[in-house]
Amino acid sequence: VKIVAVTACATGIAHTYMAAEQLQKTARALGHEIKIETQGSMGIENELSPQDIREADVALFAVDISVEQSERFRGKRIVQVPVHEAIKNPKAVFEKLRS
Amino acid sequence: MQSYEIAFECPLPLGLHARPASLVSETAARFAATTILIKEPDGSSADAKSVLALIALEVRRGDRCVLRIAGEDAAAAHAALRALVLKTLPQADAPLPPPPAAMQVPRALRIPGVTWRAGTPASPGIGQGIVVLLGGPVLPAHIPGPAISRSEEERRARGGLAAVRAALAARLQARPDALEAGILAAQLAMARDTALESRILARVESGSSAAQAVADTGTYFAARFRAAESALVRERAVDIEDVCAQMLEAIQGSPLAAAAPAALPAAAIVVAGTLAPRQLLALDRQHLCGLVLEHAGTTSHAVILARSFGIPTLTGVADARACVRAGGEAIVDADAGLLICNLVPEARRHYDRRRWALARRHERLTQSAQRPAVTRDGRPLEVAASVSTREEIGVAFAHGADGIGLFRTEMLFMDRDSPPSEDEQAAIYAEAARLAAGRTVIIRTLDVGGDKPLSYLGLPPEKNPFLGIRGVRLYPAHRDLVAAQLRAILRASSAGRVWMLLPMVSHLEEVRWVKEQIGAAQRELQAAGVAFAAEMPLGVMLEVPAAALLVDQLSDEVGFFSIGTNDLAQYLFAADRGDDRLAGVSDVRHPAFLRLLVRVVRDVHARGRWVGLCGEMARSRRDLPLLLGLGLDEISAAAPEIPAIKAAVAGHSAAACAALLAQATACKSAAEVEALQAAFHPAGPARALVDPELVVLESDSATKEEVIAEIANGFFAAERCDDPQAVEEAVWAREAVYATGLGHGFAVPHCRTDAVTADSIGVVRLAQPIPWQSLDEEPVRCVILLAIRASDAEEVHLRILALLARRLMHAEFRERLLGAPDREAVLQCLHAELGLVDAPS
Numbered sequence: 001v002k003i004v005a006v007t008a009c010a011t012g013i014a015h016t017y018m019a020a021e022q023l024q025k026t027a028r029a030l031g032h033e034i035k036i037e038t039q040g041s042m043g044i045e046n047e048l049s050p051q052d053i054r055e056a057d058v059a060l061f062a063v064d065i066s067v068e069q070s071e072r073f074r075g076k077r078i079v080q081v082p083v084h085e086a087i088k089n090p091k092a093v094f095e096k097l098r099s
Numbered sequence: 100m101q102s103y104e105i106a107f108e109c110p111l112p113l114g115l116h117a118r119p120a121s122l123v124s125e126t127a128a129r130f131a132a133t134t135i136l137i138k139e140p141d142g143s144s145a146d147a148k149s150v151l152a153l154i155a156l157e158v159r160r161g162d163r164c165v166l167r168i169a170g171e172d173a174a175a176a177h178a179a180l181r182a183l184v185l186k187t188l189p190q191a192d193a194p195l196p197p198p199p200a201a202m203q204v205p206r207a208l209r210i211p212g213v214t215w216r217a218g219t220p221a222s223p224g225i226g227q228g229i230v231v232l233l234g235g236p237v238l239p240a241h242i243p244g245p246a247i248s249r250s251e252e253e254r255r256a257r258g259g260l261a262a263v264r265a266a267l268a269a270r271l272q273a274r275p276d277a278l279e280a281g282i283l284a285a286q287l288a289m290a291r292d293t294a295l296e297s298r299i300l301a302r303v304e305s306g307s308s309a310a311q312a313v314a315d316t317g318t319y320f321a322a323r324f325r326a327a328e329s330a331l332v333r334e335r336a337v338d339i340e341d342v343c344a345q346m347l348e349a350i351q352g353s354p355l356a357a358a359a360p361a362a363l364p365a366a367a368i369v370v371a372g373t374l375a376p377r378q379l380l381a382l383d384r385q386h387l388c389g390l391v392l393e394h395a396g397t398t399s400h401a402v403i404l405a406r407s408f409g410i411p412t413l414t415g416v417a418d419a420r421a422c423v424r425a426g427g428e429a430i431v432d433a434d435a436g437l438l439i440c441n442l443v444p445e446a447r448r449h450y451d452r453r454r455w456a457l458a459r460r461h462e463r464l465t466q467s468a469q470r471p472a473v474t475r476d477g478r479p480l481e482v483a484a485s486v487s488t489r490e491e492i493g494v495a496f497a498h499g500a501d502g503i504g505l506f507r508t509e510m511l512f513m514d515r516d517s518p519p520s521e522d523e524q525a526a527i528y529a530e531a532a533r534l535a536a537g538r539t540v541i542i543r544t545l546d547v548g549g550d551k552p553l554s555y556l557g558l559p560p561e562k563n564p565f566l567g568i569r570g571v572r573l574y575p576a577h578r579d580l581v582a583a584q585l586r587a588i589l590r591a592s593s594a595g596r597v598w599m600l601l602p603m604v605s606h607l608e609e610v611r612w613v614k615e616q617i618g619a620a621q622r623e624l625q626a627a628g629v630a631f632a633a634e635m636p637l638g639v640m641l642e643v644p645a646a647a648l649l650v651d652q653l654s655d656e657v658g659f660f661s662i663g664t665n666d667l668a669q670y671l672f673a674a675d676r677g678d679d680r681l682a683g684v685s686d687v688r689h690p691a692f693l694r695l696l697v698r699v700v701r702d703v704h705a706r707g708r709w710v711g712l713c714g715e716m717a718r719s720r721r722d723l724p725l726l727l728g729l730g731l732d733e734i735s736a737a738a739p740e741i742p743a744i745k746a747a748v749a750g751h752s753a754a755a756c757a758a759l760l761a762q763a764t765a766c767k768s769a770a771e772v773e774a775l776q777a778a779f780h781p782a783g784p785a786r787a788l789v790d791p792e793l794v795v796l797e798s799d800s801a802t803k804e805e806v807i808a809e810i811a812n813g814f815f816a817a818e819r820c821d822d823p824q825a826v827e828e829a830v831w832a833r834e835a836v837y838a839t840g841l842g843h844g845f846a847v848p849h850c851r852t853d854a855v856t857a858d859s860i861g862v863v864r865l866a867q868p869i870p871w872q873s874l875d876e877e878p879v880r881c882v883i884l885l886a887i888r889a890s891d892a893e894e895v896h897l898r899i900l901a902l903l904a905r906r907l908m909h910a911e912f913r914e915r916l917l918g919a920p921d922r923e924a925v926l927q928c929l930h931a932e933l934g935l936v937d938a939p940s
Contacts, residue, residue, distance in 0.1 A: 016904075084874055087841065
């Protein structure tokens with residue numbers, strides 16, 4: 001599956017990046033293709049392009065706050081989970097993307 | 100015979116307590132007429148000539164009362180009492196005491212088993228030791244020995260009353276200071292009280308011995324007072340007990356059982372209701388680690404002594420004696436205003452760490468204070484010491500003073516029968532100059548007046564001493580005194596860098612007059628062949644607004660200026676700074692005052708002169724940015740403040756401070772300025788994100804609260820925050836969203852807060868895993884706390900933290916952190932994985 005993801009937590013210091021790392025690691029193990037944008041203390045990094053989003057099968061938001069520039073994902077199937085779900089149980093999060 | 104009645108409602112918020120009651124009784128006692136106060140709600144009554152009876156009546160605010168006056172001079176008594184009750188009494192009450200300072204129990208100690216009491220900090224510091232309970236004056240319940248005969252016991256009772264009255268009057272005659280005089284006068288009024296006397300004599304009449312009658316009477320009134328609702332009345336209980344104890348000693352001819360213990364344990368916390376100064380002096384100060392008083396204000400004599408001895412002290416701790424156990428351990432945290440009544444392991448650990456952090460920080464500050472203070476953008480500020488005695492001078496330089504910014508010479512002239520001789524003064528000033536070893540000593544000439552009278556000057560009392568003959572205004576009438584001091588300072592100028600400062604200048608002519616006297620003194624010294632510096636700088640204090648507006652003209656006469664903020668603000672706003680009701684009227688943060696300062700510094704520097712600042716404002720960390728913004732050459736504060744001030748200077752940027760000051764002068768009130776200040780959180784000096792001091796390898800913290808406090812405390816010790824509790828609270832606010840346990844035994848509590856002066860990482864490995872509501876519900880073995888500045892976090896630090904967060908998702912990294920054998924290895928692991936380039940500081 002081809003996935004675009006956004007991670008964002010309340011302070012933007014730790015969990016945004018932990019979640020990104022965890023999702024990256026798990027996607028590799030499961031054989032998914034994933035690109036993850038972080039919206040943290042340094043602003044938006046590894047920004048998803050319109051093409052990335054267009055080509056993806058699904059968008060995953062692992063966020064505790066609202067996603068910036070969410071209009072980019074209009075019309076896309078979006079699955080949203082709390083940040084800590086992505087850290088604690090990434091495999092279950094990917095399960096959700098299938099259904 | 101005429102009789103009169105005065106009906107009124109008690110207007111006093113605290114009821115008819117000791118002071119207003121004594122006004123009533125003193126007035127009533129001037130007349131022969133009998134005067135009875137009747138409290139209408141319950142019909143009880145009291146002899147209005149007896150302050151004790153009036154207090155015991157417990158008249159509360161709003162109670163309807165009647166004063167009934169009868170006798171030959173009843174008309175005059177009625178007129179006097181009517182004026183008193185209707186006009187004076189409503190204004191007789193002192194303002195309510197201020198509420199205790201904001202206090203927060205550390206989170207780590209908000210656990211079952213810890214009991215604590217809040218109090219008012221009266222002398223800072225933390226003391227830990229064995230509790231020793233001290234009683235005030237103790238009146239025995241039963242005194243052995245029957246009454247000899249009614250007439251003999253009455254003779255003894257009257258003798259005891261007379262003896263105590265005479266003793267108190269004699270102590271008042273001996274001219275004690277105002278505070279002690281007030282206490283003695285109150286006790287004397289009680290000893291002379293008619294209700295006290297008649298109750299004692301009535302007990303004797305009914306068969307008691309004189310001693311028993313006195314003890315019973317004291318206990319009776321004390322119990323009545325203690326049951327009162329008003330705290331002011333309750334506090335008088337100790338006084339009546341003390342008066343009766345003295346009476347008992349006079350009757351028995353021997354002192355009562357000593358109120359002070361023979362010896363204190365090696366580390367003692369003394370807990371008492373109140374303490375007389377002589378009781379405090381009787382204690383072994385080597386062993387006294389803390390003092391807790393239930394009553395007594397922060398200005399009572401015992402408290403003033405405790406402060407001068409540096410003993411951590413709390414006052415106003417209600418029921419302190421009831422909540423500690425004699426022989427048990429307790430902690431006095433006079434920084435936070437807390438008495439920790441029992442020492443559970445958590446409390447012991449908390450305060451061991453707190454003391455360690457205070458000592459470590461002090462050591463760091465004292466070391467760095469030996470260097471000049473320079474802002475981050477390179478602007479220097481001399482930080483000098485204000486002193487009153489020669490003993491303080493050595494202390495000042497040990498604390499890193501860049502000079503003596505103000506040597507007040509008044510102390511040399513006080514508490515003696517004649518002024519110090521020229522030689523005596525010259526020796527002291529010269530010693531100060533030598534101790535300064537090349538640094539400047541600014542000696543202020545005598546600054547006395549009606550507010551600080553010297554008995555041998557014979558100054559007449561003034562209606563308003565602060566607007567009277569003070570400072571330099573006094574000099575022409577005391578030429579010899581002035582000449583001796585001028586010669587002494589001149590002589591000292593040959594021993595080092597001595598500058599002379601004139602107090603209370605408001606006119607140019609005053610400076611010219613003193614310069615003539617200096618010229619005369621120089622000629623006398625020259626004639627006598629005594630050495631002095633030819634070019635000793637002369638300066639004036641800027642404390643009268645008139646002088647502040649004459650800086651350009653004064654600059655033609657003198658070489659430097661020193662702004663005295665306390666008096667300058669008082670005179671600018673025309674508000675007595677000693678009067679609580681005017682608090683806030685005279686405010687150094689008011690834009691009007693700041694504008695005057697801006698003008699003064701600009702005018703001084705336009706003439707190429709030097710300007711320093713002393714007074715309360717100089718010691719305020721919050722006001723420091725304003726002072727830096729002014730571009731002063733120097734500030735002068737008490738020696739112990741200097742290391743912290745110098746460290747704070749290093750954290751500021753002069754440019755940012757100047758911008759803040761410009762905003763402040765445009766504000767419309769002091770409150771607006773304070774709001775600006777509250778939002779001004781400068782970063783400290785640039786620091787590495789992590790250093791070895793912030794790594795703990797085997798912590799004995801047992802709870803999440805303790806670990807967070809431990810790391811915040813470490814930041815405080817390393818000068819990365821000034822208020823560790825504020826860091827803790829920021830972490831807890833984040834923790835409330837959801838717990839930061841990652842699983843795998845790791846937790847990463849974090850916050851964005853300007854309570855830290857530098858972005859910081861603290862690492863703590865725990866000896867025993869602790870619960871943390873982790874994602875996998877496993878206890879935590881390693882805690883990494885990330886604290887980032889809210890307003891100006893370093894981009895490079897944010898990057899490192901993001902990388903750290905990512906790395907923590909990998910088991911190999913976690914295992915390396917857990918397995919690192921020492922602090923250096925922990926740091927190396929972080930450095931290697933995160934590509935940290937900045938070396939540990």
